[in-house]
Amino acid sequence: MAQPAISVNDLHYSYGDTLAVDGISFDVEEGEVIGFLGPNGAGKSTVVKMLTGQLTPQQGSASLLGMDIVKERKQVQQEIGIAFETTNLYEQMSAVENLELFAKLYKVASFDAITLLEKVGLGGREKEHVAGYSKGMKQRLMMARALVSDPKMLFLDEPTDGLDPVSTETIHALIRTATQNGTTVFLTTHDMVEADKLSDRVAFLNQGKIVAFDTPSRLKLSFGMRALKVEIELPDGGAEVRELSLDQDQTAQDLFELFKNERILTVHSEEATLEDIFFDITGRGLQG
Amino acid sequence: MIGTLVVNDIKLFFRNRFFAIVTAIGVVFYLAIYFLIPNQVNESLGVAFFIEDGEASPLFQRLAEETGDYTLFDTEAEMLTAIEETGDYFVGLSFPSGVTAAIARGEELDLNAYYAPGVPAEAKQIFHDVLVLIANAANPDVLANLQRFNDTEVVLGNDMTGAPLSFRDRILPLILMATVLMEIFGLATLLTRDIENGTARALITGPLRLHEFFAGKALMGMILAFGQLLILGIVTGILGRAPLLILTTMLLGSFLMVGMGFFVAAISKNNTSVLAWAVIALILMMIPGLSVLLPGLATGWMKVIPSYYFVDSLHRILNFGAGWTDLGRNLALLLAVGAGTLAIGTAVTRSRF
Numbered sequence: 301m302a303q304p305a306i307s308v309n310d311l312h313y314s315y316g317d318t319l320a321v322d323g324i325s326f327d328v329e330e331g332e333v334i335g336f337l338g339p340n341g342a343g344k345s346t347v348v349k350m351l352t353g354q355l356t357p358q359q360g361s362a363s364l365l366g367m368d369i370v371k372e373r374k375q376v377q378q379e380i381g382i383a384f385e386t387t388n389l390y391e392q393m394s395a396v397e398n399l400e401l402f403a404k405l406y407k408v409a410s411f412d413a414i415t416l417l418e419k420v421g422l423g424g425r426e427k428e429h430v431a432g433y434s435k436g437m438k439q440r441l442m443m444a445r446a447l448v449s450d451p452k453m454l455f456l457d458e459p460t461d462g463l464d465p466v467s468t469e470t471i472h473a474l475i476r477t478a479t480q481n482g483t484t485v486f487l488t489t490h491d492m493v494e495a496d497k498l499s500d501r502v503a504f505l506n507q508g509k510i511v512a513f514d515t516p517s518r519l520k521l522s523f524g525m526r527a528l529k530v531e532i533e534l535p536d537g538g539a540e541v542r543e544l545s546l547d548q549d550q551t552a553q554d555l556f557e558l559f560k561n562e563r564i565l566t567v568h569s570e571e572a573t574l575e576d577i578f579f580d581i582t583g584r585g586l587q588g
Numbered sequence: 589m590i591g592t593l594v595v596n597d598i599k600l601f602f603r604n605r606f607f608a609i610v611t612a613i614g615v616v617f618y619l620a621i622y623f624l625i626p627n628q629v630n631e632s633l634g635v636a637f638f639i640e641d642g643e644a645s646p647l648f649q650r651l652a653e654e655t656g657d658y659t660l661f662d663t664e665a666e667m668l669t670a671i672e673e674t675g676d677y678f679v680g681l682s683f684p685s686g687v688t689a690a691i692a693r694g695e696e697l698d699l700n701a702y703y704a705p706g707v708p709a710e711a712k713q714i715f716h717d718v719l720v721l722i723a724n725a726a727n728p729d730v731l732a733n734l735q736r737f738n739d740t741e742v743v744l745g746n747d748m749t750g751a752p753l754s755f756r757d758r759i760l761p762l763i764l765m766a767t768v769l770m771e772i773f774g775l776a777t778l779l780t781r782d783i784e785n786g787t788a789r790a791l792i793t794g795p796l797r798l799h800e801f802f803a804g805k806a807l808m809g810m811i812l813a814f815g816q817l818l819i820l821g822i823v824t825g826i827l828g829r830a831p832l833l834i835l836t837t838m839l840l841g842s843f844l845m846v847g848m849g850f851f852v853a854a855i856s857k858n859n860t861s862v863l864a865w866a867v868i869a870l871i872l873m874m875i876p877g878l879s880v881l882l883p884g885l886a887t888g889w890m891k892v893i894p895s896y897y898f899v900d901s902l903h904r905i906l907n908f909g910a911g912w913t914d915l916g917r918n919l920a921l922l923l924a925v926g927a928g929t930l931a932i933g934t935a936v937t938r939s940r941f
């Protein structure tokens with residue numbers, strides 16, 4: 301078996317008395333998109349900061365592409381691209397200048413800023429100073445900068461937080477393109493739709509601990525209630541909804557009885573969302 | 589690698605309108621001051637006048653009594669003698685009769701300006717331009733019609749080379765120091781901003797190592813400070829005297845500035861407080877410059893301020909012909925303080941990334 305792209309073993313981190321990451325372990329295969337889903341303060345950014353060498357783990361270890369994140373910090377950093385949680389661009393420079401600076405420092409041969417900027421939807425505005433960009437444009441430029449060195453692995457810390465739908469969609473498309481080229485993506489988010497849509501596997505992070513880690517569909521299967529909602533007409537002209545679980549043996553019989561005895565108005569199937577499951581496991585929602 | 593970083597920083601430096609203006613105007617401004625100050629020992633800045641116009645004369649007499657820097661002479665000959673012999677005046681102006689009326693009418697007129705010995709050509713040019721400006725201001729209607737001043741140059745007396753120090757010689761070390769000091773502000777601001785805005789973090793979690801980041805900043809500071817010193821050095825012609833010693837002193841002065849820039853960045857919490865700390869640092873560091881200007885002020889406590897060793901070195905090289913052995917201690921101290929503040933600044937700011 302090939303070595304995992306990311307291998308994390310019992311990482312801990314506290315800020316003073318605040319325990320931010322409380323012993324997490326997981327492996328990520330190459331080319332996977334991992335969604336780290338959790339409410340604000342769950343510890344997502346702290347995990348990203350440790351894995352990308354911005355913070356040194358206080359306990360535990362991790363390796364990226366077979367390299368130790370502490371002992372081989374700089375080598376690791378040469379192979380990854382990071383879109384930081386907060387925008388950190390040179391505001392007095394243009395998008396092209398921002399990208400070219402990093403391309404030169406990474407010694408990227410024949411770097412083409414314009415093509416990359418067109419890919420992130422900033423074509424035509426590339427010569428303007430970043431200070432005049434909207435939040436969505438800045439975030440797309442952050443994505444472009446993370447991609448400058450054509451990294452094997454991307455760390456995206458809430459890349460779509462607070463963005464308009466167009467920017468969000470652009471960033472989602474970029475993530476999909478990156479994975480098609482075999483890039484491993486580590487994505488943090490508190491948006492369950494985003495995690496569901498993009499991730500091969502989702503980790504639920506709550507109070508510094510991973511409380512579930514699986515593919516979105518298996519999470520739904522093992523935790524979620526799949527149900528049929530059947531709307532029937534009542535004799536007085538009103539309507540009533542009957543809920544039938546899809547995971548019980550007598551469901552077929554119940555359904556048969558309903559169809560035989562009642563007048564059916566509508567039938568819907570219902571799946572649990574990742575948010576429902578998160579709530580089931582932790583007793584809290586994702587927006588806290 | 590570091591070259592790329594330095595180019596980028598210098599670009600950012602000049603995109604900051606304040607630093608661009610301060611740096612560009614600064615050099616020109618300091619040079620103007622330098623050349624405006626007469627190269628005379630007795631620090632005379634007085635202006636002598638002879639006004640032929642009988643009506644304007646009493647009016648001007650009253651004016652002259654009030655200000656003191658101007659003296660009105662009864663005859664042109666008397667004025668010339670005074671310029672030559674008293675050394676109280678740097679220039680004498682001779683106004684022919686009807687000059688006030690001519691100015692009022694916006695007509696051309698001739699003025700004779702007699703300069704004292706040793707007034708440099710640059711100062712004459714500046715003085716000439718100022719006169720033209722005043723003449724035009726006196727009658728705005730004729731602004732387009734530049735008055736032509738016939739500054740017939742009559743050098744009176746002998747050049748005073750080898751005489752005691754002139755005000756201009758005294759002020760040069762101060763000017764050189766003021767130039768580099770401004771860069772403390774520039775460097776501290778760029779450094780703080782890189783850290784505050786997170787761009788430093790983006791660089792060092794990406795392509796750069798921490799020491800490369802700091803080396804780039806230090807190099808940028810050196811280039812800006814030393815570059816300006818070099819320009820001033822070339823224009824004022826001081827490099828001809830003891831080039832290696834002066835260049836070394838300039839390099840170490842720039843290094844002190846870089847260290848101080850890092851230090852100011854270290855004690856500043858954010859982009860706002862860097863302004864306050866830089867101003868305090870600038871004022872403190874300027875104080876030793878005064879000791880050169882007014883030797884009586886040079887007291888022991890000034891030697892606590894590290895810029896003293898820069899300005900003192902320049903003063904001794906430029907004005908007393910001091911050599912390497914005389915300055916060894918000064919230069920070593922500059923190096924030590926520069927390295928020390930650089931180390932402190934690096935250690936403190938890195939923890940903020």
Ligand SMILES: Nc1ncnc2c1ncn2[C@@H]1O[C@H](COP(=O)(O)OP(=O)(O)O)[C@@H](O)[C@H]1O
Nearest residue numbers: 315318320338339340341342343344345346347
């Ligand atoms: N620099 C810091 N100093 C002190 N506490 C911090 C710092 N950064 C994060 N924390 C705390 O650590 C916990 C995890 O934060 P973080 O990793 O940013 O969570 P998330 O990214 O999931 O919102 C939170 O309780 C947060 O308040």
Ligand SMILES: [Mg+2]
Nearest residue numbers: 344345385458
């Ligand atoms: Mg976060």
